[in-house]
Amino acid sequence: MAMMPGATNRLLSNQARQGRMKSYQGVCLHTMVGSLAGTDGMFQKDGTVGTESHFGVGEHGEIYQWVDTAYTADANYLGSAHVISIETADYGGSFGRWNTSGDNVPYWNAAQIVSIVKIIAWACKTHDIPIRMMSNSRDVGIGYHAMGVPGNELPNKYKGTRYQWSKYAGKVCPGKKRISQVPEIVKLAQGSPTTPAKPKEGIFGMSKYSGGRIYRAVQHLVKNKWRSLYVGKGAMSILTCDGSPYLAQVYLTVTGLKPDETIQVRFITASYKSGTTTKNNGYYAKQEQHGSAGGTYISHTQIGKTGKGKNGRSNRLRVQVWTDSKTAKITSIQTKFMKG
Numbered sequence: 001m002a003m004m005p006g007a008t009n010r011l012l013s014n015q016a017r018q019g020r021m022k023s024y025q026g027v028c029l030h031t032m033v034g035s036l037a038g039t040d041g042m043f044q045k046d047g048t049v050g051t052e053s054h055f056g057v058g059e060h061g062e063i064y065q066w067v068d069t070a071y072t073a074d075a076n077y078l079g080s081a082h083v084i085s086i087e088t089a090d091y092g093g094s095f096g097r098w099n100t101s102g103d104n105v106p107y108w109n110a111a112q113i114v115s116i117v118k119i120i121a122w123a124c125k126t127h128d129i130p131i132r133m134m135s136n137s138r139d140v141g142i143g144y145h146a147m148g149v150p151g152n153e154l155p156n157k158y159k160g161t162r163y164q165w166s167k168y169a170g171k172v173c174p175g176k177k178r179i180s181q182v183p184e185i186v187k188l189a190q191g192s193p194t195t196p197a198k199p200k201e202g203i204f205g206m207s208k209y210s211g212g213r214i215y216r217a218v219q220h221l222v223k224n225k226w227r228s229l230y231v232g233k234g235a236m237s238i239l240t241c242d243g244s245p246y247l248a249q250v251y252l253t254v255t256g257l258k259p260d261e262t263i264q265v266r267f268i269t270a271s272y273k274s275g276t277t278t279k280n281n282g283y284y285a286k287q288e289q290h291g292s293a294g295g296t297y298i299s300h301t302q303i304g305k306t307g308k309g310k311n312g313r314s315n316r317l318r319v320q321v322w323t324d325s326k327t328a329k330i331t332s333i334q335t336k337f338m339k340g
């Protein structure tokens with residue numbers, strides 16, 4: 001038995017007729033062209049006869065487990081006995097109705113990304129799969145359906161092998177927008193997003209995000225002390241937490257940090273109420289970076305979920321830095337976030 005804690009148990013009937021997984025090559029991301037409820041209805045009606053996936057992620061981040069990962073699910077055609085599959089909602093509700101005949105699948109939203117990251121982290125730990133991006137359907141790690149599709153990314157010579165993940169040539173699943181989000185999802189699952197992303201791409205390449213203005217005021221740092229940064233004139237908070245999941249990203253430009261010195265960055269939550277002392281009450285994992293000749297450029301990404309404050313207080317997300325340098329200073333800061 002391999003059931004993910006926290007997932008809703010929606011196991012299909014007759015799991016055992018599927019046969020056991022033969023290996024755990026990786027995790028494959030799919031899109032439903034539908035809703036979680038619609039897909040669940042279809043899967044439950046047919047049981048494990050027909051196509052199904054191990055997991056489903058709904059519009060609001062709901063996680064359904066349809067097949068125990070000890071058994072195969074058919075979403076990856078000839079690779080099904082080697083790949084754990086995750087189907088994701090993309091139609092109706094906040095996704096709207098879009099033309100399904102082309103490559104128009106909308107981006108995964110923040111709640112879905114949080115859930116996909118959780119499933120990847122659990123599946124990789126449970127089945128000893130390295131958390132890294134697959135370069136093609138013959139690789140190990142995290143991949144997406146189109147990698148194994150003939151007439152898409154699968155070279156013809158692999159047709160008929162376990163690396164063919166679809167019967168249907170030219171399938172675009174999960175769509176170019178979602179495919180563009182996979183590398184950042186893998187980084188989040190690894191727990192330490194250290195590779196800088198370009199600010200112009202926004203969070204996960206999504207078009208909907210808040211913030212994003214670059215604040216250029218110089219901020220001096222104090223050696224060996226964590227310090228909250230201003231993210232705008234007179235403003236330290238990136239967002240006010242309301243209990244829904246969020247993704248936050250910060251980009252920093254640092255000058256005066258020598259190559260043997262370090263700077264650390266982390267997000268924190270602070271309890272705020274006008275007229276009272278603000279208290280820091282939650283600390284996320286920090287990321288460390290060494291200095292370099294010239295300016296040092298840092299990006300840091302965090303996913304989280306923080307409740308509303310009580311007794312008239314509210315929880316605010318902020319960013320802090322620490323350094324062992326006497327000369328380092330921040331010359332620009334940009335923050336972005338997505339919620340819900």
Ligand SMILES: [Zn+2]
Binds near residue numbers: 031174
């Ligand atoms: Zn698919």
